[in-house]
Amino acid sequence: MGDVRDDRTGTAGSSVPVAPGTLLVASPALSDPNFRRTVVFVVEHRDDGSLGVVLNRPSEADVRDVLPAWEALSSQPRSVFVGGPVDARTALCLAALRTGVATSGLDGVVAVRAPVALVDLDSDPAALAPKLRGLRVFAGYSGWGPGQLAGEIERGDWIVVPALPDDVITERHADLWGRVLRRQGTPLALLATFPAEVGLN
Numbered sequence: 001m002g003d004v005r006d007d008r009t010g011t012a013g014s015s016v017p018v019a020p021g022t023l024l025v026a027s028p029a030l031s032d033p034n035f036r037r038t039v040v041f042v043v044e045h046r047d048d049g050s051l052g053v054v055l056n057r058p059s060e061a062d063v064r065d066v067l068p069a070w071e072a073l074s075s076q077p078r079s080v081f082v083g084g085p086v087d088a089r090t091a092l093c094l095a096a097l098r099t100g101v102a103t104s105g106l107d108g109v110v111a112v113r114a115p116v117a118l119v120d121l122d123s124d125p126a127a128l129a130p131k132l133r134g135l136r137v138f139a140g141y142s143g144w145g146p147g148q149l150a151g152e153i154e155r156g157d158w159i160v161v162p163a164l165p166d167d168v169i170t171e172r173h174a175d176l177w178g179r180v181l182r183r184q185g186t187p188l189a190l191l192a193t194f195p196a197e198v199g200l201n
Helices: 068-073 125-131 148-155 165-169 176-182 188-193
Strands: 022-026 039-046 049-054 058-062 079-082 086-097 109-113 116-119 132-144 158-162
Touching: 022 176, 039 086, 039 165, 039 176, 049 079, 049 148, 068 125, 068 132, 086 109, 086 165, 125 132, 132 148, 132 165, 148 158, 158 188, 176 188
Parallel strands: 079 132
Antiparallel strands: 022 039, 022 158, 039 049, 049 132, 058 079, 086 116, 086 132, 109 116
């Protein structure tokens, strides 16, 4: 890992600044059980802190049991995903809008980075259905206070890379960590070959 270029950028091989719609990919060395081998989608990034959701941690709870009105719009698997360790009783919803659909004038939707948007779960699912390619419901979120995320990036805990809209709604969440790293090219792609358990090779 190389030096951080400034307090908002990733490590060597990634010069992408942290911003809504970017991904934080856990480095192989990050052992915190809340974030080990996770991919976090950044929803908000400001001077007073950052907020994101983990994209590859489905829970055992089904959307139909928690928010039945949204089940039909949920992407497979139709589980509530664990967005992070903060406030697990809070539900957040991210959706990928269909091509050509804008958030302006669309009730119940707030742009994150087109075509990904936050969806107000109190809005009408039927009205939004024709506008969405899919959505994901998250319980809890990942949060950082002022300067905290920059410090973790500088320490080498996170790699900042661009997101694809399908990262949010993919069915292939189980191997998302490795797939995101591999598509970055070398040297970052090599990190995907690290064994899940140190000592296994």
